[in-house]
Amino acid sequence: MTTVIVTPKVAAKEIEKDASMVKQKEMMAAHYDRLTNAPKTGEKVCNTFVPGNLNELIMCFDLANNLPEVNAIQSGLRRQSGAYVLEAEKIGHSEDVCTYVKSDIGMMAKGNIGPNGKRMPDPDVLLLSYTGCFTFMKWFELLREQYKCETIMLHTPYMGDGKITPNMIEYMVKQLKEEVIPKLERISGVKFDIDRLREYLKKSAKAEDNLVRVLQTAKNKPSPIDAYFGGIYYIGPIFGAFRGTDDAIEYYNFLLAEVEDRLAKGQGPVTPDGDMGKEKYRLVVEGPPNYTNFRQFWKMFYDEGAVVVASSYTKVGGVYDFGFRHDPSKPLETLAEYCLGVYTNRNLPMRIEMLTNYINEYQADGLLINSIKSCNSFSAGQLLIMREVEKRTGKPAAFVESDLVDPRYFSAANIKNRLESYFQMIEQKRAGTRDAA
Amino acid sequence: MPTTADIVARATQLFDDLNFSAAREWKAAKSGRKVVGFMPIYVPREIIHAADMLPLGIVGGGDQLEVIHGDAYYQSYICRIPRSTIELGVSGRLDFVEGMLFPSICDVIRNLSGMWKLMFPGVYSRYFDVPQNYRDDIGGNYYINELAELREDLGKLRGKPITDDELRNSIKLYNENRRLVRELYAFRAEKPWQAPAAEVYLLLRAGFVLPVEQHTEMLRDYLAAARAEERPKRDNCRVVLTGVFCEQPPLNLIKSLELAGCYVVDDDLLLVTRWLTAEVPVDGDPMKNLALAFLHHSESTAAKYEPDQKEKGQHLVRAVKRTGAEGVIFACPSFCDPALLDRPILQHVLKDAGIPYIAFKYAENSGQMQPIREQAGTFADSIKLWSGT
Numbered sequence: 096m097t098t099v100i101v102t103p104k105v106a107a108k109e110i111e112k113d114a115s116m117v118k119q120k121e122m123m124a125a126h127y128d129r130l131t132n133a134p135k136t137g138e139k140v141c142n143t144f145v146p147g148n149l150n151e152l153i154m155c156f157d158l159a160n161n162l163p164e165v166n167a168i169q170s171g172l173r174r175q176s177g178a179y180v181l182e183a184e185k186i187g188h189s190e191d192v193c194t195y196v197k198s199d200i201g202m203m204a205k206g207n208i209g210p211n212g213k214r215m216p217d218p219d220v221l222l223l224s225y226t227g228c229f230t231f232m233k234w235f236e237l238l239r240e241q242y243k244c245e246t247i248m249l250h251t252p253y254m255g256d257g258k259i260t261p262n263m264i265e266y267m268v269k270q271l272k273e274e275v276i277p278k279l280e281r282i283s284g285v286k287f288d289i290d291r292l293r294e295y296l297k298k299s300a301k302a303e304d305n306l307v308r309v310l311q312t313a314k315n316k317p318s319p320i321d322a323y324f325g326g327i328y329y330i331g332p333i334f335g336a337f338r339g340t341d342d343a344i345e346y347y348n349f350l351l352a353e354v355e356d357r358l359a360k361g362q363g364p365v366t367p368d369g370d371m372g373k374e375k376y377r378l379v380v381e382g383p384p385n386y387t388n389f390r391q392f393w394k395m396f397y398d399e400g401a402v403v404v405a406s407s408y409t410k411v412g413g414v415y416d417f418g419f420r421h422d423p424s425k426p427l428e429t430l431a432e433y434c435l436g437v438y439t440n441r442n443l444p445m446r447i448e449m450l451t452n453y454i455n456e457y458q459a460d461g462l463l464i465n466s467i468k469s470c471n472s473f474s475a476g477q478l479l480i481m482r483e484v485e486k487r488t489g490k491p492a493a494f495v496e497s498d499l500v501d502p503r504y505f506s507a508a509n510i511k512n513r514l515e516s517y518f519q520m521i522e523q524k525r526a527g528t529r530d531a532a
Numbered sequence: 533m534p535t536t537a538d539i540v541a542r543a544t545q546l547f548d549d550l551n552f553s554a555a556r557e558w559k560a561a562k563s564g565r566k567v568v569g570f571m572p573i574y575v576p577r578e579i580i581h582a583a584d585m586l587p588l589g590i591v592g593g594g595d596q597l598e599v600i601h602g603d604a605y606y607q608s609y610i611c612r613i614p615r616s617t618i619e620l621g622v623s624g625r626l627d628f629v630e631g632m633l634f635p636s637i638c639d640v641i642r643n644l645s646g647m648w649k650l651m652f653p654g655v656y657s658r659y660f661d662v663p664q665n666y667r668d669d670i671g672g673n674y675y676i677n678e679l680a681e682l683r684e685d686l687g688k689l690r691g692k693p694i695t696d697d698e699l700r701n702s703i704k705l706y707n708e709n710r711r712l713v714r715e716l717y718a719f720r721a722e723k724p725w726q727a728p729a730a731e732v733y734l735l736l737r738a739g740f741v742l743p744v745e746q747h748t749e750m751l752r753d754y755l756a757a758a759r760a761e762e763r764p765k766r767d768n769c770r771v772v773l774t775g776v777f778c779e780q781p782p783l784n785l786i787k788s789l790e791l792a793g794c795y796v797v798d799d800d801l802l803l804v805t806r807w808l809t810a811e812v813p814v815d816g817d818p819m820k821n822l823a824l825a826f827l828h829h830s831e832s833t834a835a836k837y838e839p840d841q842k843e844k845g846q847h848l849v850r851a852v853k854r855t856g857a858e859g860v861i862f863a864c865p866s867f868c869d870p871a872l873l874d875r876p877i878l879q880h881v882l883k884d885a886g887i888p889y890i891a892f893k894y895a896e897n898s899g900q901m902q903p904i905r906e907q908a909g910t911f912a913d914s915i916k917l918w919s920g921t
């Protein structure tokens with residue numbers, strides 16, 4: 096699951112304008128160079144997952160944060176994941192399982208070349224932040240077998256009853272105190288300093304404030320942003336290796352200024368083909384995107400004047416829009432709460448409430464689900480989600496299917512057909528409402 | 533004394549009955565009785581039993597259930613067990629069940645717990661989390677508190693709190709039940725022709741619908757009868773069957789393996805029946821005893837984290853050695869991430885240990901057994917060839 100770290104291919108004049116894009120691109124390039132140079136610089140590397148990504152803690156031990164999901168996304172966007180997935184299947188992986196894992200394993204088998212064309216480093220530690228997805232455990236057991244490096248499990252209980260209990264927090268804080276931190280100290284050789292963690296957390300909260308502001312500009316009509324296709328770029332730094340850094344604060348400052356400027360001018364989102372035309376449909380999207388045909392998929396929306404005003408995918412690395420912020424006054428508890436609250440760690444009724452709420456708050460025309468073949472965590476139960484949200488909002492919903500990084504499961508014609516009939520359905524619904532009025 | 537055929541006939545009847553009549557009858561026999569369903573792989577049935585309730589194992593609909601509504605809830609690329617379980621619910625076959633527990637096994641079952649809350653709001657539904665940290669003071673404390681919540685909830689459902697003595701009594705009964713299941717497994721490993729895999733399976737499945745007291749009796753009777761009967765011994769090889777811990781293989785699949793020349797001498801079917809590998813102490817704090825048993829004496833499986841890389845997969849090697857097996861059969865449900873992602877790691881371990889294996893996938897409603905029979909037959913032949921050289 097999660098976030099992306101390249102900048103969209105926009106017209107040259109747009110790039111000149113958008114300081115945030117330039118900034119993000121620089122940050123990502125520097126980060127990949129840091130990673131691929133690690134064997135030379137002697138920096139130690141920690142692999143971890145985007146949901147439950149404890150970047151602030153990782154930084155306390157001077158470790159470089161490497162996110163295999165982000166690497167898989169990169170492979171998807173660069174159209175290499177298909178070959179990686181096949182490679183993994185060739186060496187014994189089933190065609191049925193999560194393709195993120197297979198893209199990662201296949202990339203390793205083919206020399207582990209990162210997006211900057213250089214070899215990715217072997218991890219010194221696998222921080223198995225186990226939240227929101229069972230596959231994570233198998234994924235790191237598979238990596239551990241290859242790298243033979245230390246693995247640290249941080250188990251986040253599932254919010255099965257829709258609440259965080261004191262028992263859950265206590266369990267997680269204890270794991271952090273007595274397992275995660277001592278092991279990271281030993282592996283990195285750096286002593287843990289809780290004040291350093293507090294400083295990073297303070298910075299996280301600042302960036303989080305601005306991210307929320309950006310995402311909430313989509314409540315306006317027209318929306319100045321696309322909160323799914325565009326949103327994926329906006330979450331890049333905070334879901335990746337930058338939460339808690341000055342770079343992230345600066346990035347979100349730039350981004351907010353740009354988005355507010357568009358808002359003031361009454362402009363819609365920027366797309367890979369420049370400014371989007373008139374906003375015709377406002378959608379809420381549930382589920383991850385497809386990365387192998389990302390631009391083609393996005394185009395199917397903006398060509399029709401459809402803008403995504405809110406999405407659940409932009410919450411997989413943390414749900415901030417209901418008030419949670421990293422809180423430096425309770426550093427370990429706040430990390431626990433963060434892990435517990437990520438989107439896929441919320442039970443189905445909570446997810447339904449969230450999506451319903453988005454449709455109402457963002458005045459959307461309905462819900463679109465992009466169901467990912469790979470991903471049981473998101474996908475199991477989505478048909479019920481669709482029906483429930485439809486029932487509660489009275490707005491039409493639609494369902495398309497694809498995969499994150501396996502190009503074999505992207506059928507452009509099918510998806511386009513579905514989308515077209517969905518937009519028609521919305522039109523009919525509107526006409527019906529007008530008639531009734 | 534009943535014969536194995538009598539006992540197996542009764543177990544088959546229970547297995548075939550998709551309306552759970554035995555559990556319904558148990559419930560109707562005394563007013564106030566309640567039934568709590570649970571899914572794979574493990575829940576502490578002792579706590580349910582201690583609340584005077586019947587723990588009812590629910591493992592999908594098998595190959596006889598016609599799934600009419602269930603498919604509307606799941607995409608084609610999700611395994612079968614959740615859709616047939618939904619079918620059981622929507623079709624009213626579980627309308628006598630007051631509670632449902634969804635153990636921590638994978639994202640599908642996890643999400644099903646939320647679906648159940650929405651679809652059956654009158655039922656007490658709980659996602660039952662277990663620790664992936666095995667230190668007494670960390671995972672242990674967390675788990676004791678989780679167990680305490682379950683105990684309290686079930687006490688409320690009954691209308692009377694569960695006492696320590698009730699728990700101790702249940703622990704004693706389940707200890708005995710587990711001891712007999714292990715004895716049955718040991719007996720089968722020793723003389724697999726005397727206790728065919730399909731019979732052992734049916735016997736364990738009976739324990740999913742019968743009260744533990746009755747099931748223990750059934751196990752005892754079967755063991756006595758199986759020991760007393762002489763059955764023909766075939767020239768089969770001996771295999772461990774693995775990957776079958778959640779969605780159930782069709783009964784025919786299990787039968788096919790033996791017909792194809794493979795005696796199943798160990799498996800990971802219906803793990804809850806022997807999840808705890810040592811006797812749970814009856815004295816002392818029952819909740820703590822259950823928690824410690826989980827942490828330190830429980831089976832290894834894909835849904836459970838193995839902190840020690842060197843230990844990963846060794847349970848399988850040990851099972852092979854313990855039972856004198858000559859190979860391993862990986863049978864995994866289609867689309868099952870836990871089983872299918874674990875499989876390559878386990879296969880590497882087996883390879884290092886020089887243990888041969890084969891692998892295939894199934895669904896609970898697979899009808900065609902011919903390819904599986906052929907594959908298992910070739911495997912058996914190759915093993916015999918090997919041992920002959």
Ligand code: SF4
Binds near residue numbers: 228472
């Ligand atoms: S199953 Fe889904 S959430 Fe889990 S790793 Fe795969 S894509 Fe990510």
Ligand code: SF4
Binds near residue numbers: 613639778870
């Ligand atoms: S069969 Fe596998 S994927 Fe399906 S519910 Fe069971 S453990 Fe999960």
